[in-house]
Amino acid sequence: MFIVSDDITAGSRRKMLNASAPVSVAAAVLTLMFYPTPGTPDAGSVGAMEGRAVVITVFAEDATTSWDFTLAADRKTRDHSLLYQGMAVDYLEKSAAEWGKEIEFVYNWETDPYLRYDAVFEDDLVYDDDGYDIYDEWEYIDTSLPDMDTIKKKYKADHVIYMFLFNTPPECEEVSNTRNYYEGLAYPYEVCNMFCHSEDIEECPSAYAHEMLHTFGAPDLYTPETEYLKNCGVTQRYVDYCAMAYPNDIMVTVYDEKTYLPRYDRITNEITEITAYYVGLTDHCDDVIIYGLDKSEFDRG
Ligand SMILES: [Zn+2]
DSSP states (O other), X not given: OOOOOSOOOOOHXXXXXXXXXXXXXXXXXXXXXXXXXXXXXXXXXXXXXXXXXXXXXXXXXXXXXXXXXXXXXXXXXXXXXXXXXHHHHHHHHHHHHHTTOOEEEEOOTTTOGGGEEEEEOSSOOSSOOSSOHHHHHHHHHHHHSOOHHHXXXXXXOSEEEEEEEEOOOTTOOOOOEEEOOOTTOSOOOXXXXXXXXXXXXXXXXXXXXXXXXXXXXXXXXXXXXXXXXXXXXXXXXXXXXXXXXXXXXXXXXXXXXTTOOOOSSOOXXXXXXXXXXXXXXXXXXXXXXXXXXXXXXXXXX
């Protein structure tokens, strides 16, 4: 499958307000496609949504953002992030069970420090969206973190998700994004970049779940594929259909279906059949045939 993203986290609100986002996304993807690749692993660090997934959390600093845990505000953001990660993985575990699949996440870096790291990048990884940022992160993962196979072995895990947390200010207009794996990329590491604040809101639990779903293969359902952005063959016609048929799917929006506001107490968005299909929770979805979408990487039929 192919890509999905360097994508935009959220949903209809951003779709309406942030028309410029796909342009920078396009630039990022293009750069990746033409960068020489030292190797082409068979699969990324995350497969179908079943088994056990380890989430490695990295508190990242870059040219414009930093963490200072002597400050109450930064401690609050850090603690909220752990809380929201927990809500997201609970949600994903329960949602998978509704589709008859079992997935378990190991994520709690507070109780298990092996899961938590700090990284300092010289480059601007938040605002300067030139497509090379992911190489900084991949190389950091490759050289500074425990080997991916060692992590899998230690936790008897099937998947490793790398979650970089950036302490972005509320006025930040960049939004969280995910680099999932597709054939030809230089490294197998699937990375969620969470921008803890953006567009005057704190990133919400549903957004953490949305970005993690990208690593399992879910496409965005609020924005179509373009020449530069592969998105499972999702067309504008299908985006329009999803807005009508599945307005509360978590890949359509991460906000409350009725108020269009983020929720911090629970996740109320749904994993409908189309999203379940792309993350491997079900092997069939009529929409794929009707709308001519790409097959899921897990669909062997
Ligand atoms: Zn997305």
